[in-house]
Structure formats: C-alpha cells, structure tokens
Amino acid sequence: MSTPLVSMENVDKNFGTFTAVRNLNLTIDKGEFVAIMGTSGCGKTTTLRMLAGLEQPSAGTIRIAGKLMNDVRPHERDTPMVWQSLALFPFLNARENVEFGLKMRNQPADLRRKKALDWLDRLGVAEFAERNVETLSGGQKQRVALARSLVTEPQLLLLDEPLSALDAHLVIRMQSVLTKLQRELGITFVYVTHSQSEAFAMADRVIIMSNGEIAQTGLPRDIYREPANRFVAEFVGRNNIISGDVRKVTGKKIEIVSPTGTFKLNAGGGTSAGVVPAVGESVAFVIAADLVEITRTRPKADNVVECSLISEEFIGAMVTLFLETEDGTEFKVQLQERELATLDHNGGGSFYLGWQAASAHLLPNEAV
Amino acid sequence: MRQPPRYLTFRVYQGVDLSQLNPVQNASPTERRMDIFALTWRLPIIVWQILFFVGPLLFMVAMSFFLVKNYVMQETFVFDNWSKMFSRGYFRDSYFLTLFLATLSTIVASLVAFPASFALAFKVSESTRRWALFLLIIPFFTSYLVRIFAWYVILAESGAINAVLSTIGLRPYTMLNTKFGTIVGYMTLTLPLVVVLQTFSLANVDRNLVQAAHNLGCSPWRTVYTVIIPLAKTGLIVAALFCFILSFGDFVSPYYLGGSKPPTLPILIIDTTKSGQQWPRAAVIAVVMMATLITIAFAAITLAYRKRASR
Numbered sequence: 001m002s003t004p005l006v007s008m009e010n011v012d013k014n015f016g017t018f019t020a021v022r023n024l025n026l027t028i029d030k031g032e033f034v035a036i037m038g039t040s041g042c043g044k045t046t047t048l049r050m051l052a053g054l055e056q057p058s059a060g061t062i063r064i065a066g067k068l069m070n071d072v073r074p075h076e077r078d079t080p081m082v083w084q085s086l087a088l089f090p091f092l093n094a095r096e097n098v099e100f101g102l103k104m105r106n107q108p109a110d111l112r113r114k115k116a117l118d119w120l121d122r123l124g125v126a127e128f129a130e131r132n133v134e135t136l137s138g139g140q141k142q143r144v145a146l147a148r149s150l151v152t153e154p155q156l157l158l159l160d161e162p163l164s165a166l167d168a169h170l171v172i173r174m175q176s177v178l179t180k181l182q183r184e185l186g187i188t189f190v191y192v193t194h195s196q197s198e199a200f201a202m203a204d205r206v207i208i209m210s211n212g213e214i215a216q217t218g219l220p221r222d223i224y225r226e227p228a229n230r231f232v233a234e235f236v237g238r239n240n241i242i243s244g245d246v247r248k249v250t251g252k253k254i255e256i257v258s259p260t261g262t263f264k265l266n267a268g269g270g271t272s273a274g275v276v277p278a279v280g281e282s283v284a285f286v287i288a289a290d291l292v293e294i295t296r297t298r299p300k301a302d303n304v305v306e307c308s309l310i311s312e313e314f315i316g317a318m319v320t321l322f323l324e325t326e327d328g329t330e331f332k333v334q335l336q337e338r339e340l341a342t343l344d345h346n347g348g349g350s351f352y353l354g355w356q357a358a359s360a361h362l363l364p365n366e367a368v
Numbered sequence: 369m370r371q372p373p374r375y376l377t378f379r380v381y382q383g384v385d386l387s388q389l390n391p392v393q394n395a396s397p398t399e400r401r402m403d404i405f406a407l408t409w410r411l412p413i414i415v416w417q418i419l420f421f422v423g424p425l426l427f428m429v430a431m432s433f434f435l436v437k438n439y440v441m442q443e444t445f446v447f448d449n450w451s452k453m454f455s456r457g458y459f460r461d462s463y464f465l466t467l468f469l470a471t472l473s474t475i476v477a478s479l480v481a482f483p484a485s486f487a488l489a490f491k492v493s494e495s496t497r498r499w500a501l502f503l504l505i506i507p508f509f510t511s512y513l514v515r516i517f518a519w520y521v522i523l524a525e526s527g528a529i530n531a532v533l534s535t536i537g538l539r540p541y542t543m544l545n546t547k548f549g550t551i552v553g554y555m556t557l558t559l560p561l562v563v564v565l566q567t568f569s570l571a572n573v574d575r576n577l578v579q580a581a582h583n584l585g586c587s588p589w590r591t592v593y594t595v596i597i598p599l600a601k602t603g604l605i606v607a608a609l610f611c612f613i614l615s616f617g618d619f620v621s622p623y624y625l626g627g628s629k630p631p632t633l634p635i636l637i638i639d640t641t642k643s644g645q646q647w648p649r650a651a652v653i654a655v656v657m658m659a660t661l662i663t664i665a666f667a668a669i670t671l672a673y674r675k676r677a678s679r
Contacts, residue, residue, distance in 0.1 A: 054579055074582040087580035091598040104585035132675065148584070 011060035020046040022212040035203035043212040080149035081158040095129040119147035238289035265360035289334040291359040301354030432651035466632040473554035473615035481562040489570030545627025553621025558611040569603020605672035
C-alpha cells in the first residue's frame with residue numbers, strides 16, 4: 001500500500017485553555033476529495049490551518065507525502081489555500097495575483113505571465129486579467145483566487161469555506177467547476193465547509209467534526225443513511241431519533257419499547273455492523289425523514305405511529321412535514337412536493353406514519 | 369423634471385459627478401431641513417478657516433507686493449520683492465538646503481520609525497501597543513524648545529556623548545551647529561508622530577493577506593516589502609508627509625542645533641523681518657514655502673490614494 005498523502009496522528013491543538021482539536025487521527029490519499037464538515041468552532045478550520053502550517057499542532061504529528069511537517073513554516077510548504085475571504089491582494093491586478101506564487105518561486109516573468117493567463121483562461125476569467133481585483137464580482141474573484149492557488153500545481157489544495165460568500169446559484173456552478181478541476185488535475189482537495197449540500201455534492205469522503213474530534217468519516221451516502229452517533233444523526237439530514245429499551249432480540253431482529261410505542265428494526269450493517277444490543281439495554285435508532293411514508297389510512301408496515309400535523313416547510317421540490325404523536329414525540333417526514341397533492345394534508349385529522357424495519361438504523365454508539 | 373443648475377452639469381469632483389447630486393431646489397422639506405442641520409455643524413470650521421487661514425494667506429500674498437520705504441510699509445503692487453529675492457543666490461541656496469534637510473529628515477524618520485512601528489503593529493500584544501503609543505505621546509507634553517535644549521547637554525563638545533568618547537580615547541566630535549544636529553532636532557520633533565502614524569496604518573493591515581502571502585511561498589521577510597508595505601502605503605506616505613511638512617517649516621532645530629549657518633527658509637524669514645523691517649520680502653519667502661508644501665502635499669496625497677488602474 002502506498003503512503004497516504006496526508007496523515008495526522010494523535011494531533012491536538014490548544015489555544016490557551018481552549019482545545020480546538022483533540023486527538024485527531026486522519027489520513028487522506030492522493031487524489032481524494034475530502035470534505036471536513038461541522039458547526040463553527042468544531043475544529044475544522046484549525047485542522048486545515050495546521051495542514052497549511054498557519055497553526056502548529058500542540059501534540060501529535062502531521063505528515064505530508066511522508067515528510068514530517070510539524071516544524072515546516074507556511075512559506076516552505078506547497079499547500080496553497082483558498083480563503084473564505086479570498087484574500088486577493090488589492091494592490092495587484094488579477095493576473096499579478098495569480099502570478100504571486102510563481103514570483104515567490106522566482107520563475108521568470110514571461111513564464112509567470114503565460115502560466116497565469118493560462119489558468120485565468122482555464123477558469124473562464126481571462127478577459128479580466130488586467131483588471132483591478134476590487135472591481136470584479138464575487139464569482140470572478142473566486143475564480144481568480146482559485147487560479148492563484150492552482151498555478152503552482154500543488155499536490156494538495158486546501159479550501160476554507162470558499163463558496164460561503166457566493167449567491168446560491170453561483171455556489172452550484174462553482175461546485176461543478178471545483179469537482180471538474182479536481183478530477184482533471186487529480187490533486188487532493190481538502191474542503192472545509194459547514195454546508196452539507198456542498199460537502200455531499202463534491203466530496204469522495206466526508207469527515208464530520210464535533211468539539212474538536214471526528215464524529216464520523218465515510219462516504220456521503222453512508223454518513224447520510226448510517227450516522228454513527230446522535231450528533232451526526234442530528235447534524236446531517238432530517239432524521240427522527242427514537243430512544244427506548246430493547247424488549248426482544250431474535251437473531252437480527254430487535255424490538256424496542258419507547259413511550260411512543262413498540263418498534264421493530266434490524267441489527268445492522270454499515271456503521272452498526274456487529275452491534276447487537278442485549279435485552280433491557282437502552283438504545284437509540286434513527287429513521288430518516290424521507291424513508292417514512294405518510295398516509296391517511298393505517299398502512300401495512302412493520303412500524304406505524306399515529307400523528308397529527310403541526311406545520312410544513314416548503315423548500316421547492318421537497319416538503320418537510322412536522323407531526324406530533326399523542327405523547328408529544330415530534331416526527332419529521334420528507335416527501336416530494338407533488339406527492340403532497342394526494343395526501344389532503346390540509347384537512348386536519350390524523351395521519352399514519354409507517355416504515356419498514358429495514359429502513360431504521362440503530363445508532364451504534366448510543367447505548368445510553 | 370428640472371435640470372440641475374448648469375454649473376453643476378459638467379463638474380466632476382474626486383470621481384463624483386456633481387450633476388448626480390441632488391440640488392437643494394429638488395429636495396423634499398425633510399431633506400432641506402437635513403441640509404440646514406448639516407450646514408450648522410460645518411459652519412464653525414468654515415468660518416474659522418476663512419478668518420484665520422484663507423484670509424491671512426491672501427493678505428500674505430498681497431503683502432509680498434508691498435514696498436518698505438524708510439522702515440514704513442506702503443501698500444503697493446510692485447514685483448520688486450519677488451525679483452530681488454529670486455535674484456539673490458542666498459535665497460536659492462537656502463531653498464535647496466531646506467528642501468534637502470526636510471527630505472533627508474523624512475527619509476531618516478521613515479526608516480528609523482519603521483522597525484519600531486512594525487514591531488508595535490505585529491509583534492506585541494494589544495495592551496503593549498496601547499502603552500507604547502501612550503508613551504510616544506508623552507514627549508509632546510513638554511515644550512519642543514525644552515527638548516531641543518536638552519540635546520545641548522548630550523551633543524555639546526563637553527556633553528554626554530563626547531564624555532563617553534573621551535574615556536575610550538577619542539577626540540571630541542562636533543555635533544552641535546552641524547546638519548547632523550539639525551536632523552537630530554527634526555527627529556525630536558517628528559519621530560514620535562511618524563511612529564504613531566505608521567503603527568496605525570500597519571496595524572490596519574489585513575492579517576489574512578499576510579498569511580495568504582506566507583501560504584503562497586512568500587517568506588516573512590519578503591512579505592514585509594511585497595505585501596505589508598503596499599497595503600500600508602497610504603498611512604506610510606501620510607506619515608512621511610507630516611514629517612516633511614514639520615521639518616520644512618521648523619525654525620528651532622536648524623537655528624539652535626544646526627547653528628543657523630547657512631540659514632534654512634524659516635531662519636531666513638526671521639532674518640529678513642529683522643533687517644530693515646522687510647516684511648514684504650519675508651512674505652515672498654513664506655509664499656514660496658507655502659507653494660512648495662502645497663505642491664508636495666498634493667503629490668503625496670495623490671500617490672498615497674492612487675488605486676491601480678484597471679484596464
């Protein structure tokens with residue numbers, strides 16, 4: 001097996017008494033597109049800044065391409081970063097901004113110029129080469145910033161919430177620009193974001209961080225369908241989390257009693273593979289809001305609860321309905337907007353929520 | 369729609385097309401009340417400037433055309449003073465000496481101040497910076513003249529520095545009544561101010577841009593002149609301009625520490641007024657000084673605020 005491009009071992013980072021990153025272990029392979037996702041203050045930006053050398057780890061080791069990087073200063077690394085603020089130099093025009101890294105590597109002027117113009121052209125902003133960067137739009141600046149960090153042909157590109165300042169439609173467009181570039185160049189992207197859609201849309205692998213630690217790492221789909229713990233289940237997607245006591249275990253089939261009712265689920269695959277709780281143990285499971293079926297008549301499903309509708313949230317193609325059982329447990333159901341028409345959801349009265357045992361996911365690390 | 373007054377239609381002031389400004393006659397009653405409100409606040413400074421700056425300046429220009437006969441000034445309009453002053457070699461020498469000393473002072477002060485300002489802006493904590501800036505203001509609590517006389521004790525032939533030099537067997541070194549003395553005096557006047565102004569402009573430099581430079585392979589040392597100085601350019605030029613203006617117009621340092629020979633322009637003004645009540649000729653020198661300062665200040669401000677041309 002080849003050595004990973006990035007490996008972080010037992011990395012801690014403290015700021016005074018505050019621990020930003022705790023015992024982080026992470027390897028990133030060459031050519032991977034990794035997204036680090038989490039709420040603000042979870043340590044994701046600190047992790048990225050440690051890779052750039054802008055912060056020194058308080059403990060542990062960081063290696064890039066096998067080389068110990070702990071004491072290598074930022075300017076001696078080849079880890080360009082795309083900044084949230086873009087950090088374009090206002091006293092240089094777009095082309096000169098792109099040339100900056102080449103100039104620092106003492107490349108001759110005509111070569112610098114050619115490379116810079118090539119990159120600006122590749123990112124579709126060649127016509128603005130001689131423009132003052134302050135006169136460019138957000139999207140154009142973004143492309144110039146991207147060109148500036150890629151012009152030195154690094155192995156590793158660090159991106160710190162680069163799209164957070166853009167309009168929604170530009171974000172979508174830049175996402176495809178980024179994924180396309182990453183595939184073509186075959187270089188490793190480490191992308192820090194708080195946005196689930198950005199992470200899931202682009203990354204090969206997603207790392208969820210919480211309180212300075214990795215909460216889960218995996219393929220976007222696995223993280224979405226099989227959250228490893230309550231934090232991830234709450235942070236990602238729209239999940240219904242139900243806690244209860246195990247009443248019966250027959251092979252892989254588990255029955256759980258909660259104040260809301262009795263539920264069947266299968267001890268699972270994925271992150272909860274091999275986890276079989278004992279009878280009487282307190283556990284929690286997740287049923288994703290989009291795997292719940294909502295009907296007016298009692299459905300034939302493994303699990304059924306009766307609810308009344310509280311509110312709905314319309315976000316275009318998808319609608320989330322918020323419902324409540326008699327004992328006050330809240331349920332979320334996600335469905336296509338066009339499915340709503342057949343439901344007669346404005347009529348009041350009760351609804352039935354149903355799901356199969358196989359759709360529910362046991363939270364493996366939530367033995368309360 | 370009413371056209372704006374003709375004189376406004378084609379004027380452009382600092383990039384603002386004045387014809388776009390809302391002329392008062394188009395204003396709503398609320399807007400008009402706001403205009404009166406704003407004007408009330410501006411009025412004192414406008415009156416002050418007219419009474420004590422524009423007025424005297426115009427009078428000084430007028431006076432440069434007066435004549436003095438038998439120690440009495442006559443309100444005339446003749447070019448005698450101008451032609452006399454410009455034909456005198458000592459005036460030209462004095463002009464270039466003053467220009468040279470003020471330029472030297474500006475260069476020395478900017479260079480000497482920069483490391484201190486850089487350290488205050490980047491290398492110390494917020495509270496240390498506050499204390500340092502406070503301490504830099506303390507010299508201004510005492511009279512400038514007192515501070516200049518304090519240098520006598522240090523720079524004189526029998527002063528502190530030469531006492532130290534003699535202990536290691538060196539002969540006394542003449543520092544008073546030299547250009548070196550003048551520059552020491554100028555530094556006393558300007559250095560604290562230059563440090564304060566430079567520190568403010570350096571402290572405002574966006575740290576993200578500094579880190580971005582490091583991230584792109586720019587060494588910390590190289591970052592100083594490729595990123596930090598260009599970003600702090602405006603403040604650094606303004607600091608230098610202040611230093612130039614103060615040095616160019618200063619009378620005390622070249623007189624007491626520089627020995628007044630050859631005289632700088634401010635000394636020449638004093639000498640001219642003393643010798644035969646030649647106020648009009650002194651006015652010529654003063655007008656030339658004002659013109660020089662205005663030209664240099666204008667050039668410096670233009671340079672300081674110049675943005676990159678965008679093609």
